[in-house]
Amino acid sequence: MRKVIIDKKMESSGNRRRVMIPRRDFFKYLGGGIVVLVAGCKTKPAEEARGQERRSVPKDFNAFVHVSEDGTVTCFTGKIEMGQGPITALRQEMADEMDVPFENVKMVMGDTDLCPWDDGTWGSTSVREYGQAMRQAAAEARSILFILASERLKVPVDQLEVTKGVIFVKNNPDKKASYAQLTEGKKIKRQVTGNPAMKGASDFKIITKPFKRTDSLEKVTGEAKYAGDFKMPGMLHARILRPPSYRAKLVSADTSEAEKIKGIQVVRDNDFIAVLHENRDMADAAIVKVKAEFSSDEMKVNDKTVYDHYFKSGTKGAVVNKSGDISEGRKSAHMVIESEFHHAYVAHATIETHAAFAVKDGDRIKIWVSAQTPFLTQETIAAQLNMPLDKIHVIVPYVGGGFGGKGDNPQAVEAARITMLTGKPVMVEYTREEEFLYDTTRPAALIKLASGIDKSGRITFWDYNAYYCGDRGADTIYNVPHQLTTVYEELENEPPVHPFATGPWRAPGNSNNTFAREMQMTLMASKAGIDQLDFRLKNLADEKMIAVLKAAAGKFGYKPEKPHSGRGFGIACGTDVDTWVALFAEVKVDKSTGRVQVVRVACAQDMGLCVNPQGSTLQMEGCITMGLGYSLTEEIRFEGGKKLNTNYDTYELPRFSWVPAIETVILNHPEQPPHGGGEPAVIAMGGAIAAGIYDATGAVLYDMPMTPAKVLEALKKV
Amino acid sequence: MEETIRFSLNGKKTEIKIDPTQTLLWVLRNQLGLTGTKYGCGMGFCGACTVLLNKEPVRSCMLPVGDVAGKELITIEGLGTKEKLHPVQKAFVDHDALQCGYCTPGMIMTATGLLLKKPSPTRQEIIEGMEDNLCRCGAHIRIIDAIQTAADEMKGGKP
Numbered sequence: 001m002r003k004v005i006i007d008k009k010m011e012s013s014g015n016r017r018r019v020m021i022p023r024r025d026f027f028k029y030l031g032g033g034i035v036v037l038v039a040g041c042k043t044k045p046a047e048e049a050r051g052q053e054r055r056s057v058p059k060d061f062n063a064f065v066h067v068s069e070d071g072t073v074t075c076f077t078g079k080i081e082m083g084q085g086p087i088t089a090l091r092q093e094m095a096d097e098m099d100v101p102f103e104n105v106k107m108v109m110g111d112t113d114l115c116p117w118d119d120g121t122w123g124s125t126s127v128r129e130y131g132q133a134m135r136q137a138a139a140e141a142r143s144i145l146f147i148l149a150s151e152r153l154k155v156p157v158d159q160l161e162v163t164k165g166v167i168f169v170k171n172n173p174d175k176k177a178s179y180a181q182l183t184e185g186k187k188i189k190r191q192v193t194g195n196p197a198m199k200g201a202s203d204f205k206i207i208t209k210p211f212k213r214t215d216s217l218e219k220v221t222g223e224a225k226y227a228g229d230f231k232m233p234g235m236l237h238a239r240i241l242r243p244p245s246y247r248a249k250l251v252s253a254d255t256s257e258a259e260k261i262k263g264i265q266v267v268r269d270n271d272f273i274a275v276l277h278e279n280r281d282m283a284d285a286a287i288v289k290v291k292a293e294f295s296s297d298e299m300k301v302n303d304k305t306v307y308d309h310y311f312k313s314g315t316k317g318a319v320v321n322k323s324g325d326i327s328e329g330r331k332s333a334h335m336v337i338e339s340e341f342h343h344a345y346v347a348h349a350t351i352e353t354h355a356a357f358a359v360k361d362g363d364r365i366k367i368w369v370s371a372q373t374p375f376l377t378q379e380t381i382a383a384q385l386n387m388p389l390d391k392i393h394v395i396v397p398y399v400g401g402g403f404g405g406k407g408d409n410p411q412a413v414e415a416a417r418i419t420m421l422t423g424k425p426v427m428v429e430y431t432r433e434e435e436f437l438y439d440t441t442r443p444a445a446l447i448k449l450a451s452g453i454d455k456s457g458r459i460t461f462w463d464y465n466a467y468y469c470g471d472r473g474a475d476t477i478y479n480v481p482h483q484l485t486t487v488y489e490e491l492e493n494e495p496p497v498h499p500f501a502t503g504p505w506r507a508p509g510n511s512n513n514t515f516a517r518e519m520q521m522t523l524m525a526s527k528a529g530i531d532q533l534d535f536r537l538k539n540l541a542d543e544k545m546i547a548v549l550k551a552a553a554g555k556f557g558y559k560p561e562k563p564h565s566g567r568g569f570g571i572a573c574g575t576d577v578d579t580w581v582a583l584f585a586e587v588k589v590d591k592s593t594g595r596v597q598v599v600r601v602a603c604a605q606d607m608g609l610c611v612n613p614q615g616s617t618l619q620m621e622g623c624i625t626m627g628l629g630y631s632l633t634e635e636i637r638f639e640g641g642k643k644l645n646t647n648y649d650t651y652e653l654p655r656f657s658w659v660p661a662i663e664t665v666i667l668n669h670p671e672q673p674p675h676g677g678g679e680p681a682v683i684a685m686g687g688a689i690a691a692g693i694y695d696a697t698g699a700v701l702y703d704m705p706m707t708p709a710k711v712l713e714a715l716k717k718v
Numbered sequence: 719m720e721e722t723i724r725f726s727l728n729g730k731k732t733e734i735k736i737d738p739t740q741t742l743l744w745v746l747r748n749q750l751g752l753t754g755t756k757y758g759c760g761m762g763f764c765g766a767c768t769v770l771l772n773k774e775p776v777r778s779c780m781l782p783v784g785d786v787a788g789k790e791l792i793t794i795e796g797l798g799t800k801e802k803l804h805p806v807q808k809a810f811v812d813h814d815a816l817q818c819g820y821c822t823p824g825m826i827m828t829a830t831g832l833l834l835k836k837p838s839p840t841r842q843e844i845i846e847g848m849e850d851n852l853c854r855c856g857a858h859i860r861i862i863d864a865i866q867t868a869a870d871e872m873k874g875g876k877p
Contacts, residue, residue, distance in 0.1 A: 083818030083855045212814050219819030220807040220826060222754015222794035229753035237748075280744040350854050351758045351766050352820040400756075400820025401854045432759040614814065618857075622817055625856025648763035648852060656845045659858040 033183040034067045034141055034190070065094065065137045067145065071165050071180030073098050073105045075134060078118025078374055079126045080110035081215060082399035082406070083622075084678040085615035086126035088214045092612055093131050096206035097138035097199055100165040100179065107214075110374045110396030120373035120407055122504065124577040124676025127611050131674060135198045143196035148182040201609070201670035208670050210614035215398065225397045227355040227370040228429045235357075235425035236265065236276040238418050239287035242438065246500040246641025248294040257289040267421050274418055276426070284431075298640030299499040303444075306499075307342050310446040310467040313497045314488035320471050321485035329461020329482030333452025335527050341516040343445040343469070343686070343704040344635035347651060348505060352400020353430035354439065358415035360423055365416050366393045372406040384413045385420060392416070403626075404504035405439050433646045440503030441636050441643075445469030445512035449520050451480075457528035459539050464517075468497050470509025473574055473683055477517070479541040499641045506623070507679035510576045511630060511686055515704060518572035518687030522563075522694055531560035532571050532691060548582040548604040549573055551665045556584035556602035563695070568599070570692030572684040577676025579607040583624070583684035585660070587692035589699075591715060594708030596632060596693060598658070603681050604665040608672035620664045620681040627685025628654040633705050725786045728796025738784025743767045745783045746793060754794035754823045758852070765851035768824040768831075769793050775831030794823035797830065806830050809868035810861070817855035825851050829865045838869060 066074045075094045081087040087107055095102045108114055118130065142162070149167035150157045153175055161170050168176035199207075218224035241253060250271045258275050259266055264286045265276040275286040301309045330336065358367040365387070371377045371394070378394040381387070399406060415428040430438070446467035452460045461482040466474050471487040490497050525535035533553055540546050549571075552558075558569065568589065573582035586599045601624050610616050633652040637644040645651040690701045699714035724733045727750070736745060746752045746769070755778055758766030762777040769778045770792040771785075798804035803811065806829050816822045825848070832839060832847035839847065844865045853861070 085817070212811075213816070215819065216811045216814065216816060217800050217803075219816055219822050220794075220803065220810045221798065221800050222752070222823045223800065224819055225753070226756075226820060228757065229747075231748070231751070231753075279740070280748060281740050348854075350818070350820075351764055351852060352756070352818070353758075398819060401818040403854070429757065432761070432764075618814055618817060618860075621859060622856035625858055626854070647761050648759050649761070653852050653854060654856070654858070655850075655852070656848045656858050656862065659856075659862075662859055 033069055033186060034144055034188045035065075065098070065134065065141050067098070067141055067179055067183050069180060069184045071100070071104065071178055071183070073100050074108060075105060076108045076115045077130060077134065078110060078115045079121045079130055080372060080374065080396040080399055082121065082372065082402040084124075084126070084619060085213060085612065086121070088211050089127050089612045089615050090131055090134060091214065092206045092209070092211055093127070093135050094138055096204055097135045098142055098165070099162040099205075102206055102211070104165060112374050112378045112392070112394045115374070117375050120376055121402070122372055122404060122407060124678040124680075128577065128674045128676050131611065136194060137192055139196040139198045140190065140192045144188060144190060145179055145182055148186075149177050152177050152182065204670060207611050208609070208613070208668060211612050212614055219398075226352055226400050227357055227368045227397060228352070228427065229397075230357040230368045230427075232359055232425040234278075235427060236278055236422070237280040237283045238274045238276050238415065238426050238428045239283045240414055240428065241273040241287065241290050241292055242434065243294050244642060245296055245298050247298050248296040248641070251293040251295050253290055253292040255290050257291065258286040261286045261289070265422065267418055269417065269421060272417065274414070276418065276422065276424070296641075298642065299496075300640065301499050302639045303344060303635065303637045306444050307446045310444070310497065313495075314467045316491060316494075317465065317486035317488045319484065320474065320487050321476070321483060324461070324482030326461050326463050326482050326484050329480075330452060332454060333460045334455045336450060336452040337520065337523055337527060338450045339448075339516070339520055339523065339702060341445070341447040341449065341519065341702050343512045343515065343630075345441045345444045345502070345638070346505060346630050346634045347436060347441055347636055347645070348401070348403045348405030348439055349435070349634075349648070349651060349653060350401030350403060350405060353432060353435040354406065354409060354411040355427070355429040356409065356412040356415040357425065357427045358412075358419040359425040360419055361393065364391045364393055365419060366395070367412055367416055368395050368397055369409050369412040370399050370406055371396050371409045371412065372399065372402045372404075373409070376407070377409045377412050380409070381413050381416045385416055403506040404442075404508065408440055408503060410438070432648070436646050436651065437643050440501045442505030442508065443469050443498060443502040445509075447512065447516035449516055451520055451524060453524050453528050457530045457535060457538055459524065466509075466513060469512040471513070472508055473510030473513035473576060475575070477542060477545060477574060478521070478536075478539040480539070499638060500643065506626065507576045507683050510574065510679075510683040511627070514572060514574040514683040515686035515690065518574070518684070519690045519702070522570070522687075522691040523700065526563035526694070529563065532563065532695070533558060534560050536571065536573065544580040544606050545573055545575075545582070547667060548580045548606050551604035551667060552582040552584050552602050555604065555663050555665050558584055564698050565695055568692050568696035570688040570690065570695055572687030572691065574683050576680040576683050579605055579675040579677065579680040581605045581680040581684055583681065583688045585685070585688040585692045587689055587696060589693055589696045589711065591697065594711035594715065596689065596706060596711060598628060598660040598689060598692070600661040600663070601688070602663045602665070603684070604667065605680060606667040606669065607675040607677050607680070609670050609674040610666050610668045610677070611674055613666055613668065616666055616677045617664050619677050621662050623679065623681035624662055624685060625654055625659055627682045628658050631686045631689045631704055631706060632658075633707060635705050635707075721784065723784060723787045725788060726790040728792055736783055738787075739782045741779060742769070742781040742783045742786060743778040746778060752793050752795050756820055756823060758821070758824070763850075763852070764821070764824070765828055766821050766824040768827040768851070770827055770831055773831065773834050775828045792827075794827060797826065804830065805871040806833065806865070806868040809864040809871065813860045813864040813867065815860035815864040816857050821851065821853045825853065825861055829861075829868065833865070833869055833872060837873060839865070841866065
């Protein structure tokens with residue numbers, strides 16, 4: 001038997017509660033080979049801090065890579081695939097760092113029994129944070145393989161090289177050993193030391209190359225499984241009695257009519273009432289037969305009065321940025337522009353609704369969930385059902401779109417609860433109406449903004465107040481001597497501001513803040529009589545922002561003109577998840593109907609190292625297309641805690657005929673760390689479209705969505 | 719009341735005993751095990767549940783299963799396999815014309831129905847034909863390009 005040269009004992013991480021296969025079982029599950037564990041994730045201090053609040057054991061292994069005895073490399077990750085493409089990008093990173101063919105890397109994602117703890121797939125963190133930690137683990141695994149090869153080939157490590165999973169002697173390539181040969185019969189565990197260096201840009205073979213999606217074959221054939229696609233003999237479909245509005249409470253319920261339906265089972269657990277049937281249509285028929293009475297104490301606010309409500313609620317703002325002296329800046333201003341921007345609540349409206357399928361598995365529950373957050377979902381189920389964490393096994397298959405909405409998964413708790421009560425496999429799959437009514441929404445935004453320019457067109461002050469939409473993207477970004485940013489947020493021990501549950505929505509807050517800031521820039525440029533691009537360049541010091549503006553301008557073929565040029569050109573730029581983005585749009589406005597058509601868009605992005613230019617391009621196009629919706633039509637209408645949109649007929653998503661020609665540029669910097677790619681381009685659509693409408697017609701749109709009615713109203717004021 | 723319904727499902731003679739008022743979508747997904755056809759809105763607004771009935775794209779969430787009696791029904795599973803993709807499926811793969819993939823089966827079935835009727839559609843005809851299928855991820859421009867490619871492919875060559 002070959003001596004195991006590295007067998008560093010993994011340290012106990014203390015009072016861990018996290019569920020993972022017990023360490024001694026790693027190899028039982030994986031077979032022999034090498035396992036590399038990453039202790040703590042050094043690239044994620046913020047995540048760790050959040051983890052500490054939530055979990056008693058934050059310092060635990062949170063990534064590992066396995067090299068099997070057949071040379072296959074498996075990447076286990078708590079991240080999930082909901083369209084943004086980490087399934088491809090992480091695989092590229094793993095393959096490159098391990099020097100194995102892309103095809104030899106296997107991805108295992110979102111399984112709480114198999115994968116290391118992860119806080120969730122959001123914030124464009126898969127590549128920029130997890131990917132970096134994973135690459136470090138892979139570098140560690142590769143170094144172990146080099147040591148094994150050195151021993152086997154009796155050659156010092158520095159004389160070895162690797163290609164496609166085969167380590168060979170530099171000047172004698174016939175002397176070689178494959179990863180499969182090196183790991184055969186081995187059981188090696190090691191923690192990441194951080195010592196072996198990750199590859200530098202000049203060594204990349206797969207990273208930075210465009211790779212098409214690896215999940216498309218399954219997705220075009222209908223084989224790809226989503227949470228709603230799982231089934232088991234004896235399974236029941238559940239429909240749950242839900243309140244008609246957010247704060248409504250059940251007073252009484254009579255299920256007798258529903259019970260008359262053949263095969264119906266009614267579950268009642270205090271206020272929780274569900275009807276179950278093996279046939280979904282029957283469950284649908286039964287739930288409407290439940291006669292229920294609800295009491296309701298909803299907030300007195302609706303989609304029209306919410307901005308006034310926001311302003312009145314906003315008495316305690318937090319200053320998040322202050323430099324210079326606003327009153328000084330006002331004094332030195334030649335012109336002052338004061339604006340108030342509004343933006344409606346919007347829905348995630350993913351085509352897949354929230355779904356979960358739960359089954360009993362011995363004394364455990366196994367549950368497939370459409371979640372962005374496998375581990376958080378596991379914790380929530382355990383807490384709500386008062387079960388030990390290790391009795392809950394969450395598996396996240398493909399997710400049919402998330403955009404922040406699938407961080408919360410009440411349907412998983414519901415499915416698990418019914419399974420515990422009945423012992424039966426249970427599917428809870430939201431109807432579209434349930435999805436609109438009970439999913440979280442992006443908060444509406446009120447932004448009050450005053451700024452001034454001197455005679456030369458330089459911004460002298462910037463007084464920015466964001467109400468209840470969050471401060472992401474509220475940075476001034478321009479070179480302004482006197483600036484103040486105040487953010488108003490819901491506070492503990494204060495009355496709630498939102499009439500229903502709100503949550504993150506792709507680049508939370510940033511689309512609101514970028515819209516306000518960039519439209520203000522367009523208006524100031526106009527007052528100054530300077531072209532909107534020239535005005536930005538004049539007031540920018542940030543070289544990356546200047547670079548993306550110039551790159552997008554080049555792609556767009558932008559020539560500076562006097563403001564309100566009639567061309568319908570609009571510009572917006574900003575940063576999100578450490579990525580710089582600039583977007584130019586050409587719009588056409590039908591002055592008789594108020595309808596806006598975006599004709600073409602050019603977008604440039606500096607995201608540091610771009611691991612997969614193809615995947616990143618898809619994300620830019622997706623963001624641009626999705627951005628049409630929040631800019632032009634999407635709006636939750638509500639009266640108190642009752643939302644009035646219940647399906648896609650009253651909540652309009654972008655359609656094929658709306659989509660502009662799209663050109664994208666990625667300024668790739670392989671020598672830099674990767675930044676986020678899933679969200680940035682979405683932030684700039686609102687501001688660019690508003691600026692385009694202004695450039696075309698002189699109409700100023702302060703409110704999103706910029707519906708035909710609002711455009712007609714604004715045109716009247718021109 | 720249960721009835722026996724006979725129809726062709728993905729090229730195979732099929733017979734099921736079922737209440738004919740049951741929704742085709744749920745029958746496909748739950749009784750017949752064909753989960754490629756997706757639930758999206760339940761009201762025919764999004765197109766995720768689109769299947770071909772006698773070569774016409776229809777919304778299976780709006781159709782009682784009794785309506786397929788004596789007809790030819792094709793779902794995404796009957797279009798092609800991983801090993802032998804239908805030209806529309808292949809074009810979606812080649813163009814990366816999807817992200818989360820949830821609307822994809824409905825997009826492909828609608829596009830296939832469109833091409834059966836109009837083998838050489840213009841770009842505008844593709845847009846009009848796909849207009850009522852919703853995609854939240856924003857894969858639209860790639861879907862249009864994919865359908866154009868598939869149209870060319872199905873004619874046996876580039877125009």
